[in-house]
Amino acid sequence: MSPTPPPHSEQITVAFPKEHVLLVTLNRPKSLNALTPTMTEDLRQILNWFEDETSLWVVIVTGAGRAFCAGADLKAWNADEQSGKPQEADKILANVNGFASISRRESKKPYIAALNGSSFGGGTELLLNCDLVVASKEAVIGLPEVKRGVIAIQGGIPRLARSVGHQLASEMLLLGNPVSAEDARNRFGFVNFVVPPADVLPTALAVATQIISNSPDSVQSTKRALLLSAQHSNNETVAVHARSTETLATYRGENIKEGLKAFNEKRKPMWQNPAKL
Structure with missing residues (x-):
């Protein structure tokens, strides 16, 4: 729906x-x-x-x-x-x-x-x-x-x-x-x-x-890094991005577990909607 x-x-x-x-x-x-x-x-x-x-x-x-x-x-x-x-x-x-x-x-x-x-x-x-x-x-x-x-x-x-x-x-x-x-x-x-x-x-x-077809959490965190890259040096981008809401949500969410599990089981991952930030 x-x-x-x-x-x-x-x-x-x-x-x-x-x-x-x-x-x-x-x-x-x-x-x-x-x-x-x-x-x-x-x-x-x-x-x-x-x-x-x-x-x-x-x-x-x-x-x-x-x-x-x-x-x-x-x-x-x-x-x-x-x-x-x-x-x-x-x-x-x-x-x-x-x-x-x-x-x-x-x-x-x-x-x-x-x-x-x-x-x-x-x-x-x-x-x-x-x-x-x-x-x-x-x-x-x-x-x-x-x-x-x-x-x-x-x-x-x-x-x-x-x-x-x-x-x-x-x-x-x-x-x-x-x-x-x-x-x-x-x-x-x-x-x-x-x-x-x-x-x-x-x-x-x-x-x-x-x-x-990719993890929505990973995509959103990557998009945040792209935006930060226009504002900061390389090292600053990494530092700010590592603490960003999108990155924290990625590492604490279910999709990272699903992606790694699917890889090891040699199947397509079944992504969930990302948690609301």
Whole structure:
């Protein structure tokens, strides 16, 4: 039986394509899935719920129609600017998880971006903070903020710089030109798989299936170490990670016993939901 997500608008759809997997679809195809305040609030509630729902181990984020996400709704943003309601720093910082409640989220669970189509602005900031990215070979990916007089301020700049280095990040951010999905994989390195459009969701689900075949405790502890690695030196990362809640839960939980027992008995392990942290 699938868990019950929080109530949400029709601008977001929620499904459970496989046990332990949540699929979230941005559902404004006519507007290229540009985010509205309603979508932002829907995503905040759904993803906060996902973080606490122990039966869900992985989330896939995709878009409806021909685009993944065009970023912020620039028509609404323009209306705010012209009426004297600019995007102030306090408002940006108050959104602690960033654009779409994802671009600055530090989750213990894996996030997979399934780029059914092109991604721009905040949509690209969103995917840069996902752990794995599957992209349609027809997708283009861009951070065109400088062409609109705005800034990729929701986490895209530091994430991209850390991922690809200063010069390649500058190429995307200062020129504002989009790159192909193939370039995003081969030159920039922030896309994992490039596939035909019809294969995007099946590939993302296959990746999720591989993840959930592993111990959820081990996966969550490993994800924590990946996040810590961006903040600390090697030795500091090991020291902080060894005392993290996720690592303590791994070593004190049942799945470590099951994994080792299954290995010795030459069978597949039967993982349990991780204990609530």
